[in-house]
Structures are given as C-alpha cells and as structure tokens.
Amino acid sequence: MPKVRLIAKTEFVEPDWQTDAEGGEALVEFAGRACYQSWDKPNPRTATNATYLRHLIEVGHLSAFEHGSATLYLTELPRGLTHELVRHRHFSYSQLNQRTDPTDVVEPELIRQHPELHAKFVAATEASLAAYQELVDSLEQTVTGRRARQIARSVLPNATGTTIVVTGNYRSWRHFVAIRATEHVDVELRELAVACLRELQKAAPNAFADFVISTHPDGTEVASSPLVTEG
Amino acid sequence: MPKVRLIAKTEFVEPDWQTDAEGGEALVEFAGRACYQSWDKPNPRTATNATYLRHLIEVGHLSAFEHGSATLYLTELPRGLTHELVRHRHFSYSQLNQRTDPTDVVEPELIRQHPELHAKFVAATEASLAAYQELVDSLEQTVTGRRARQIARSVLPNATGTTIVVTGNYRSWRHFVAIRATEHVDVELRELAVACLRELQKAAPNAFADFVISTHPDGTEVASSPLVTEG
Amino acid sequence: MPKVRLIAKTEFVEPDWQTDAEGGEALVEFAGRACYQSWDKPNPRTATNATYLRHLIEVGHLSAFEHGSATLYLTELPRGLTHELVRHRHFSYSQLNQRTDPTDVVEPELIRQHPELHAKFVAATEASLAAYQELVDSLEQTVTGRRARQIARSVLPNATGTTIVVTGNYRSWRHFVAIRATEHVDVELRELAVACLRELQKAAPNAFADFVISTHPDGTEVASSPLVTEG
Amino acid sequence: MPKVRLIAKTEFVEPDWQTDAEGGEALVEFAGRACYQSWDKPNPRTATNATYLRHLIEVGHLSAFEHGSATLYLTELPRGLTHELVRHRHFSYSQLNQRTDPTDVVEPELIRQHPELHAKFVAATEASLAAYQELVDSLEQTVTGRRARQIARSVLPNATGTTIVVTGNYRSWRHFVAIRATEHVDVELRELAVACLRELQKAAPNAFADFVISTHPDGTEVASSPLVTEG
Numbered sequence: 067m068p069k070v071r072l073i074a075k076t077e078f079v080e081p082d083w084q085t086d087a088e089g090g091e092a093l094v095e096f097a098g099r100a101c102y103q104s105w106d107k108p109n110p111r112t113a114t115n116a117t118y119l120r121h122l123i124e125v126g127h128l129s130a131f132e133h134g135s136a137t138l139y140l141t142e143l144p145r146g147l148t149h150e151l152v153r154h155r156h157f158s159y160s161q162l163n164q165r166t167d168p169t170d171v172v173e174p175e176l177i178r179q180h181p182e183l184h185a186k187f188v189a190a191t192e193a194s195l196a197a198y199q200e201l202v203d204s205l206e207q208t209v210t211g212r213r214a215r216q217i218a219r220s221v222l223p224n225a226t227g228t229t230i231v232v233t234g235n236y237r238s239w240r241h242f243v244a245i246r247a248t249e250h251v252d253v254e255l256r257e258l259a260v261a262c263l264r265e266l267q268k269a270a271p272n273a274f275a276d277f278v279i280s281t282h283p284d285g286t287e288v289a290s291s292p293l294v295t296e297g
Numbered sequence: 298m299p300k301v302r303l304i305a306k307t308e309f310v311e312p313d314w315q316t317d318a319e320g321g322e323a324l325v326e327f328a329g330r331a332c333y334q335s336w337d338k339p340n341p342r343t344a345t346n347a348t349y350l351r352h353l354i355e356v357g358h359l360s361a362f363e364h365g366s367a368t369l370y371l372t373e374l375p376r377g378l379t380h381e382l383v384r385h386r387h388f389s390y391s392q393l394n395q396r397t398d399p400t401d402v403v404e405p406e407l408i409r410q411h412p413e414l415h416a417k418f419v420a421a422t423e424a425s426l427a428a429y430q431e432l433v434d435s436l437e438q439t440v441t442g443r444r445a446r447q448i449a450r451s452v453l454p455n456a457t458g459t460t461i462v463v464t465g466n467y468r469s470w471r472h473f474v475a476i477r478a479t480e481h482v483d484v485e486l487r488e489l490a491v492a493c494l495r496e497l498q499k500a501a502p503n504a505f506a507d508f509v510i511s512t513h514p515d516g517t518e519v520a521s522s523p524l525v526t527e528g
Numbered sequence: 529m530p531k532v533r534l535i536a537k538t539e540f541v542e543p544d545w546q547t548d549a550e551g552g553e554a555l556v557e558f559a560g561r562a563c564y565q566s567w568d569k570p571n572p573r574t575a576t577n578a579t580y581l582r583h584l585i586e587v588g589h590l591s592a593f594e595h596g597s598a599t600l601y602l603t604e605l606p607r608g609l610t611h612e613l614v615r616h617r618h619f620s621y622s623q624l625n626q627r628t629d630p631t632d633v634v635e636p637e638l639i640r641q642h643p644e645l646h647a648k649f650v651a652a653t654e655a656s657l658a659a660y661q662e663l664v665d666s667l668e669q670t671v672t673g674r675r676a677r678q679i680a681r682s683v684l685p686n687a688t689g690t691t692i693v694v695t696g697n698y699r700s701w702r703h704f705v706a707i708r709a710t711e712h713v714d715v716e717l718r719e720l721a722v723a724c725l726r727e728l729q730k731a732a733p734n735a736f737a738d739f740v741i742s743t744h745p746d747g748t749e750v751a752s753s754p755l756v757t758e759g
Numbered sequence: 760m761p762k763v764r765l766i767a768k769t770e771f772v773e774p775d776w777q778t779d780a781e782g783g784e785a786l787v788e789f790a791g792r793a794c795y796q797s798w799d800k801p802n803p804r805t806a807t808n809a810t811y812l813r814h815l816i817e818v819g820h821l822s823a824f825e826h827g828s829a830t831l832y833l834t835e836l837p838r839g840l841t842h843e844l845v846r847h848r849h850f851s852y853s854q855l856n857q858r859t860d861p862t863d864v865v866e867p868e869l870i871r872q873h874p875e876l877h878a879k880f881v882a883a884t885e886a887s888l889a890a891y892q893e894l895v896d897s898l899e900q901t902v903t904g905r906r907a908r909q910i911a912r913s914v915l916p917n918a919t920g921t922t923i924v925v926t927g928n929y930r931s932w933r934h935f936v937a938i939r940a941t942e943h944v945d946v947e948l949r950e951l952a953v954a955c956l957r958e959l960q961k962a963a964p965n966a967f968a969d970f971v972i973s974t975h976p977d978g979t980e981v982a983s984s985p986l987v988t989e990g
Contacts, residue, residue, distance in 0.1 A: 144913060145842065145917075146857070146912060146913060146915075148842070149838065149841070149842040149845070149857075150857070152842070152845055152846055153845055153852070155848040159846070164839070164842075164843070165945075171913075172913075173913070174910045174913050176898070176902070176910055177894070177910060177913070180897075182897065183894060183897055183898070186890055186893055186894060186897075187890075187894070187913070187914060189890070190886065190887060190890035190914040191914060193883065193886055193887075194883060194886075194887055194914070194916060197879055197880075197882070197883035200879055201870070201876060201879060201880070204873075204875065204876055204879075205869070205876070209869070213945075213946070216945045216946075216947075217867045217869050217870060219839060219917055220837060220839060220864075220865075220866070220867050220870070220880070220916060220917050220918040221880060221883045221884060221887070221916050221917070221918060222839075222916060222917050223887060223913060223914045223915060223916055223917075224838075224912055224913050224914070224915050224916075224917075225913040225914060252858075252906075252909045253906070253909075254909075
C-alpha cells in the first residue's frame, strides 16, 4: 500500500471576515460569498461553513472549490501506478527522477499473500534489478552514468518504487476521488484514491464531507458521494 | 487603481523536514528535492531556500513552482479589465455575479486627471446607469428581477466596478506577471499585474525575488525578471 | 442573435482503416479502438460509428472525444456575452481586439420587441458611443491612438458588438452545451449554446447525436442529453 | 525507434475567405486576422500565409496557433516513454489499455547494437514476460482475467511496447518540440520529438517552418527554432 501524507494546505489570512472554519474551507466560503457579497450570511440554512459548502456542491457551484488546495506526498508507489495517476491533468506533480537508481519494488497485496506467487514475484523482480545493474555497469564504459541509467531502466519492472508530490485544488481532488474510488477502478488505483480521501477529509473536512468510504463485498474499499454524478 | 489583497497562501505542514523558509516557498523546495531525494542539501550553492528556488528558475524546473499558491482578492476593478484577466486559463476565479446591481464605476486615471474628460466620463456613465435602472424597472413588469437585470446590463459600461477572487500557483502567477507587467501591455492591466506582484513578493519572497519593479520613462510602472524570457 | 458558423473541423487522413463515418467522428472511433486494438469491430452492437460513439458516451470514455475538434466563428455577439464565454478554459479563442473602434451594438431581443425599451436602449448606447468618440478625440491630443481607444472604451456598453473564433474538441463542446443550454442559464448564453450545438451536429452528427433541442414553456430553446448528468 | 504517423489534421471549410495555404495553416491566419478584421491583407510583408504565421510567432501571438491541430498515432513505443509523454497536459491521449497482454518489447538502440548487452536485454525481458504469464495463470484461478492481468503486470518491464494516439494543437506541439527536441533531453524522448516534428512539418509546414533539425556531435538528432526562447 502506498503511503499518503498531507504536507501542505491552504491558509486563510484575511483578517476582516471570518466563519466557523479555517484554511481552505473558509476560503471556499469567502469566494462563494464574494460572488453575491453575502458576507452577513443572510440565509440561515447556509450560515455555517459546513452547510454553505454543501449547498455549493448541491447547486453545482464547484468553481469555488478551486481556491483551496492540498498537497499530498505519496511514497512506496509502483511506477506502473504513477503512469496512470499523472494522466490527471489538473494536478501538479514532482516525481522521483526516473534516472535515480531503483531501491525497492512494491509488491501487489494479492501476490504477497500467496507464498508461491510471492516467490515468483521476488525472483522476477530481483532478476530485473540485477539485469538493470549489469546493463548500467556495461553501458557506463561508453556513455555517461545518467545516460546509462536512462537506457538500462528499460528492463526495470512496473513494480519499481517511486515517490511523488501531488498538489491539487479541492475540485480536482473531488473529481479524482469521484472517478477513481469506485468499484470499476483497478484495486491499486482505487486504494490510492481512498487513502488520499482520508488525508483530505482530515485537512478540509467540510470540503469532502459528502464522500463516504465503505467496504465492497469483495473486501476492498470504495468511496462515493450521493452528491456526485460524474463517477 | 484596483485594490489587491492577499487572502490565502500555502501552509507547509510537514514536520519531518525543514528549511530556512516556510509556506509555499518551503513546499517548492521540498518538491524539487523529492525528485532527487536530496534532503540533506548536498550542494552548498543551493543550500538556502532562496538560492535553491533561484536555481530551479535558472534551470527551468518550473513545475516545482506549481505546488505553492496564493489567492488575491481584487476589488474596484472595471469589468472591462476582468474580461481580459479571465482569459488566463491557469487561474481560478470567483467573480461578482453579473446580475448584481452595479454600485460604482472605476474611472481611468488619465481621465480623472483632466477636468473636462472627467466631466464627460461622469456624465456618460451616470447616463448609462440611469438607463440601466429605467430598463430594469420596465422589464420587471414582464420578467423576473434576475432576468430584467441580466437584459438591462447590456447598457452598462466597461467601467462598471466588479470584484474577483483569483487563485493561482506560483508558476501561473510568474507567467502572468512576466507577460502582463511589460511596457507592451495596456496600462490598466499592467498596473494590476504590478500590484499583484507586490502582494506575491510579500507572501512568498523567494518565489518572486527575480522580478524587479521599475518606472518606465512615461511614469508608469513595469516589472521584469532577467531570468524570464517568455515576456 | 449571434451568428454562428463552422469554419474548421477535423479531417481523418489514415488510409489503412475506415468506418462508416469520416472526419472527427472516425477519429474518435479510431482512438477508442486503439485502446483495445479492436480494429475488426468484434462487437456487433457497436459495429457502426454511431453506435460505437454512443457506447463511449454511455460508459464515460469521454477522453476519446478530445481528438476531434471544431472551430466556430461567432459574430454579432455583445462583449458582455464573450466575458462569460471566455471563462471556459478548454476552448481556444481569438477575439476582436478591444482597442478596435466599435461599429455596432447588439440589442437584446426582449428590448427590441418593445418600442419604448428599444428607444431607451438606442438613446443610451448612442450616447455611450458618442462619449467614447469624444474621449478618443480629446485623449489623442496627449497619448497615442491605441492608448486613447484603450482608455476611452471604459464608457462603451456591454452591448458593444464583437467577434470571436472559438476552437474546442468534442468533449469541451459537449461540456459547454451540457451546462450552458439548460433552462437555468441566462437566455443569451443559452441561445448561443443552442446555436453552437446546431452547427456541431452538422459537423459531427454522431458525436452530438444524444443532445436534443426543445422549446421551453417560455418560448425559448433548451438542449439536453439523457446521457449527460453533469448539466 | 517509435513509429509516428499523422492520422488527422484540421480542415478549413470557410468558403468566403482564402489565402495561399489550406487546413490549419489557413485557420491560424483567419484567427489572427479576425482580431483586427484585416481580411484584405493590408501589410505586404505579411501577405502570404508563411510570412503571416512567422510574424505571429515573432510577436508572440501564439494563441492563434491553438486553432489548428494534428493527431499522431505512435506505435512501438516503450511504456517507460509514454509515462514521460503523458505528463504533457495540453495533449489528448488514447493509449493501449494496460491490461492488454503484452506482445512485444522495444529495445533501446544502444543495447541492440552491442551483442552482449542485447543478449542480457533479451534474457531479462523474456524472463519478465514469462513471469507475467505464470502470474496471470495462477491468479486467474482466484480472480477475474482482467484483475489477474492488472496485478501481474507489476513484473512487466518499462520496455513493454505500447501504442498511443496523441492530439494536440499547433501551440502545444510547438511547445513539446521546443522543450523535448533539445540536447538536454534523454535520447529516446528527443528522438520521438524529432519524429513528431517531421510529421507536423508535412501536415502544416508554415506552422512549424522555423524549427530546424540538425545532427548533434554525438550523432543523435536535435531540433530547435531561433524564434523560440522557452527551450
């Protein structure tokens, strides 16, 4: 399982207006109210940050959620998974350089649980890393170390571990969770989406309050929101 | 002149690594170092946050600057100016609803300085606002208030005041300043870009340190960076 | 009413594979089939371009619709309307320069139908244009013509006519129609979205076949698709 | 070497205006002229499509280049390369599904040229594919075929072949070539960028005329333009 850790979030620094939440949640409310200059919270049904943000989601005013952002640091991911992750255009990424020597592989859970599969996996990935090292050593006799590693990594497996810093605004994160935490998505990516959601709900609870994590009949976790139709 | 105020910025909350800066500046450095796992600052020439960020700019590693963000609240802008501003795709916006009754107009500086031009401007914009109000009053007899305001605003002038919340990451803000604070840009938009830069340099000095504000021979302000070629 | 004209579209030039459609529609199918190398149309239920594209929409595989694009040339729009249009980030725009002298204003339909409102509208906009011209003439004595027009346009009304070239891929156009052709949207923007849909359905019928245009009880037109939930 | 083939491009279908070029090149000129309504080509120095487009590039009016687009079909790429390619946000992609059984691997040129390295590469990748197949066979006894392939691919190497449809507008393609065809970029990605440029120059010569392909002292190819500073 990838490790997911919140490393940055939005700080709201406007002294002249406040609500019953802080950070990006307060900022989303501020932005929504700026559109109507409704600073005095005229509507009692949306007078708290939680109810205001829920209302924005219900009426589809999602652009306000673009103002808050959160940065997660993902480690112990297989590179095969980041290939799918980086297709999400609305995030910003800083990934471990591909020419860095590999140190570890990330074993799929279902393989790890079966001794026979585990043995096959270990043998195959160890052989790949050994071949990588042999190729680097040979290539370094004719090209630079950087070039040697760049060529040799052609034999590295998808399981090769990587790390990546991912920044997204709340709207992008909500979209990512909505389409990647459903049962239709491969388990690895879905588990990542659910793990991200857990961190996001700690960082900005009201902005992700409608998403509920549950256990699928097959034992894996999924997440969904009754207010999101795009999934 | 529009008023520009910083209302939100990035907070860095990772406890296990630190540098000689905070917030988004620390996050940009963290993201850059994550690509090479160079946490121990091996290179003395980039051992401070200021020198590290400058180095990232020099080598064109600008994607790291996407992790930090800043939100500015712009008030007393003419709507003619936001029409140009919102063309910048990489920002997120929350603007005063267009069907809100107009309260004020924003007079161009050069007009305000000339009594004769000022008189013409005031007469023209007051006439437009009066026509707007008459149209609203008439239209409300047959359509809803919202619809009446939406139609009647066709006579409102570009000078009509508006407010807008703008969030962008450092890379987007740097690009905006680079292409909008130059002498080739209309004064109103350029003044706005320079005013934004001032707030950004307060919020994240190292991320915008290379931009210098100077006075153009015609008395207006411009900003530029020796490290930016895109302007 | 703005005039909307298709001026460019996607041409499919791959000689080695064909289907029962051309241009961008064939390209979308090609892109979808490339993901599974299903060139021989193994599934009879999706063996035609129309059924294949409908299937892609039904299963949410919308990224394939990003490959086809269409360019519309919109003329006789009020500038107040393009201010809202250009908020759509996924389109590309080339708009009439704002410092071009205004030639015409675009009168809202509901105003034109009422002689009294029409008279007010004409008087107000003619006065604005006259003030613009007076300001330009005065300003040109101290600044360049470009600068004079840039400042003077602060008194021009939202109804000032403009033209704009808009390019978007099918996915962006579908999204635009989905959220702008509904009854909840102001009539002018909705009419524009419906007029765009008409041109798009001519250019790439299978890519927009699920959208149906109908007449709202109030006499205006709306469009929607049973397959689109985002509206 | 990946194979690169143009499969779609922009068709200009406006009957009422023409220039000495067609397709996307004509469209870019149309869009540029729409901004100033300069249909009659008043400036003799920009009276041809080639000189007009060059002028747009020189003055940085690159948004006009967003209207023309080209779609390339890339085959025989290693998946390690598409991981880097898909980081380019402004393209649209349709890639061979990752759960399709692998059929081939793509061998780096420098490895293929050395019999000893070639032997190592073949042995390593054949072992990986064999391990993949064994894992699939075992996993299929407990999970679906799709799930089995999804898990088993963790042992597949970066060299695993893939195919991808890439659509981009001229501005995005120009940016891609500008930053990926330089000597600072890994050879595989650079070769891909140069091969794309060759197809683009056939599809829309005037839009890419300033890029020149040359041979680097080390024997590899690079491309650059004197008008592009962002590289």
